[in-house]
Ligand SMILES: Cc1ncc(C[n+]2csc(CCOP(=O)(O)OP(=O)(O)O)c2C)c(N)n1
């Protein structure tokens with residue numbers, strides 16, 4: 001029977017006393033997932049904020065390996081192969097937890113290989129849109145216009161300078177591998193998220209969940225605003241929530257018809273504050289147009305399934 005918020009366990013799978021910032025979206029994302037995964041889990045965590053939260057300061061109730069950036073998916077592949085050879089594969093959930101730096105950039109090759117080989121594991125990328133543990137450097141997931149320490153604002157620079165909205169789209173990238181299941185998720189939509197974890201972990205093959213995880217110091221918002229920011233990302237279509245089966249069949253699982261302009265989302269975050277100066281004013285309209293185009297494209301993909 002599918003888990004509901006009422007049937008979700010009260011048990012915590014990581015002891016209290018973590019070292020993360022207050023209101024850390026990544027901690028919330030990991031906590032929700034572990035409540036579905038339970039103790040019978042082996043987790044490989046690519047270096048980053050969650051290694052500090054879980055591996056050093058925390059105490060997971062399941063075996064936890066702090067991996068390098070580049071080899072989290074390779075390590076989980078080895079675990080899958082090893083457990084299969086011992087005929088013990090069905091007994092355990094194999095999970096990678098990694099940030100967007102460890103996923104979109106440095107760990108991408110190992111992830112691609114593991115999915116190509118069809119290992120059975122769930123890869124959860126908590127996306128805080130930058131290398132946050134080392135002080136907010138840009139990653140392949142940093143959105144256009146965002147200020148980071150490696151994409152500063154000043155002179156001719158307006159923050160992250162790539163062409164509009166050209167963040168690496170990990171879900172589509174993995175869909176192109178033919179992965180059995182890939183999805184985006186939001187900590188502001190916990191039921192949708194936990195059902196995706198539940199579904200992904202049941203698959204006899206690779207699965208991937210990309211969960212947006214707002215970061216108060218990195219994005220520049222008050223630490224009690226994490227869920228509000230996460231919700232706005234969905235309501236403005238800045239971060240659409242959808243899933244893809246067998247690399248082909250797209251479905252929008254949160255069908256938020258746009259209620260809010262993307263400006264409302266950007267305005268709450270210090271990393272975009274320069275966009276509200278006269279000098280960069282046009283950039284917000286450009287970002288809005290790109291967000292709209294992406295939403296329209298996803299709807300077309302979802303219509304293929306419906307048709
Ligand atoms: C090969 C390598 N380069 C750099 C580092 C230093 N380092 C440790 S954590 C980190 C940031 C990780 O970013 P991300 O994967 O996005 O996770 P987050 O810190 O945001 O949780 C970096 C650069 C490292 N450990 N290994």
Ligand code: SF4
Pocket residue numbers: 019020021022023024025026027049128132133214215216217218
């Ligand atoms: S820097 Fe960001 S991701 Fe890291 S612990 Fe703090 S809030 Fe979480």
